[in-house]
Amino acid sequence: MDARTVRPWILTSWTIVPPESRDAWDASHLESGATRAVTGLGIDLESVARFAGIALGPSTAFAKRVFGPRERSIWHGAASAALCFTAKEAIAKALGSGLCLKHGPGVPCQDIEVLVDLTTPCVTVELHDAAAARAAQVRARCGSVWCWCDATVACTVAVLLGRTLDSARIDSALAKTWRVLRSDPRVRHSLVAHERSLRPS
Amino acid sequence: MDRGVFLPKLSTALERPAGSLTERSPLNSDGWDSVDLLNVIALIDEELGLTVSGDDFKRCRTVGDLLTFLEGEQASSGHAG
Numbered sequence: 491m492d493a494r495t496v497r498p499w500i501l502t503s504w505t506i507v508p509p510e511s512r513d514a515w516d517a518s519h520l521e522s523g524a525t526r527a528v529t530g531l532g533i534d535l536e537s538v539a540r541f542a543g544i545a546l547g548p549s550t551a552f553a554k555r556v557f558g559p560r561e562r563s564i565w566h567g568a569a570s571a572a573l574c575f576t577a578k579e580a581i582a583k584a585l586g587s588g589l590c591l592k593h594g595p596g597v598p599c600q601d602i603e604v605l606v607d608l609t610t611p612c613v614t615v616e617l618h619d620a621a622a623a624r625a626a627q628v629r630a631r632c633g634s635v636w637c638w639c640d641a642t643v644a645c646t647v648a649v650l651l652g653r654t655l656d657s658a659r660i661d662s663a664l665a666k667t668w669r670v671l672r673s674d675p676r677v678r679h680s681l682v683a684h685e686r687s688l689r690p691s
Numbered sequence: 692m693d694r695g696v697f698l699p700k701l702s703t704a705l706e707r708p709a710g711s712l713t714e715r716s717p718l719n720s721d722g723w724d725s726v727d728l729l730n731v732i733a734l735i736d737e738e739l740g741l742t743v744s745g746d747d748f749k750r751c752r753t754v755g756d757l758l759t760f761l762e763g764e765q766a767s768s769g770h771a772g
Contacts, residue, residue: 551737552730591732593744
């Protein structure tokens with residue numbers, strides 16, 4: 491599927507704390523008074539054309555170290571790769587850590603697993619090892635990502651939450667982030683053009 | 692490590708025009724974005740078998756400094772390059 495036909499936003503939420511651990515998690519965090527609604531917020535924006543060269547070009551050095559085999563197995567072109575990277579980066583920013591390959595500072599790229607299927611379209615997120623440990627450290631219980639791409643730009647907004655929120659509060663946090671993102675001239679042109687194409691004629 | 696071989700690969704990784712990157716070029720790693728940094732670290736791992744961190748780059752002012760640092764790392768780890 492061509493990236494231009496993808497719906498404007500793919501919204502995915504995932505749970506960091508396993509269901510069987512929730513009661514213990516709630517007890518410890520509520521007792522400490524440390525439970526906060528939004529524990530982290532991250533944004534990333536990348537050029538799709540850039541990823542055509544570095545992720546899908548002749549050298550596999552970047553692709554095979556930054557992306558795991560499961561992630562690469564479902565790509566459909568550079569838009570998938572760029573969107574996958576923006577999700578990793580946005581989540582790493584929300585974790586307050588940044589990305590690295592093996593040794594920090596930051597969490598290893600492959601510890602934030604993002605499966606981007608542009609045919610559905612659907613994004614699935616799983617945190618492993620250092621990323622999961624970092625999420626526990628910042629007391630993030632669940633997360634949401636908004637992913638968007640067209641043929642030129644991919645971007646993701648990630649929100650990590652310390653407790654389950656109603657959808658209105660999640661929308662509010664994402665809407666605030668969205669206003670900041672739209673003010674970036676690099677994305678404004680692309681987004682306005684995309685929104686025009688969505689309007690009923 | 693053959694500097695003459697590695698330098699063009701570094702240029703490609705940083706999406707610079709061929710021949711525009713010399714040993715005297717400022718590394719300016721603070722101006723790199725995360726993709727630049729990960730791309731170069733991946734290149735070094737692939738080509739030289741060395742694992743370096745983002746902090747290692749901050750100690751190098753020029754491309755030549757980076758190459759010297761990498762040669763030192765190769766020597767201390769026993770890599771011939």
